[in-house]
Amino acid sequence: EDQVTQSPEALRLQEGESSSLNCSYTVSGLRGLFWYRQDPGKGPEFLFTLYSAGEEKEKERLKATLTKKESFLHITAPKPEDSATYLCAVQFIANTGNQFYFGTGTSLTVIP
């Protein structure tokens, strides 16, 4: 079963058109939720870590929030340079120790 689901798979926005990306998770015992940005052909770049429901983090036009079942990455007034795939990952404690699961990502395109 899917542990981490991201939606939508792809999103096209006009420059300046704010929106949100969703990351829902079904793991129990969440220890951390991470957001990454990935440009084509490159490794993921770390953006945020969220640890508990109600927590929020901000960086430039990006704001990440966390509830008990999901996280949102809000993009305010996006610019073309924000175009990338955004990945979320969860860390939890399993019988075998620390585990990480990654979502399949949301591909964001911002049109000038």
Next chain:
Amino acid sequence: DGGITQSPKYLFRKEGQNVTLSCEQNLNHDAMYWYRQDPGQGLRLIYYSQIVNDFQKGDIAEGYSVSREKKESFPLTVTSAQKNPTAFYLCASRTTGTGYHEQFFGPGTRLTVL
């Protein structure tokens, strides 16, 4: 600057060949990871290591092997037993200090089977 390096950036393998992907980090991280990324799929864990001279299989370890002889280095060998090795390979590391910490990724190696 601290970071993770992977080499080569592009790698081509012929059928039946073993190839080794390099991953080096100077972040003084204890834990290191290898992931495989395919289009439309999330990152899938191949192997991970929490400490020198110890490593664990991930979800898709068949056809791969690793070693962890030094803290800074975690090479991945793709063997001829891996039937579909064409993919983008990512190495990551993280600290294992108090609390729960994010992984940092290298730039990746794209492997293509000819």
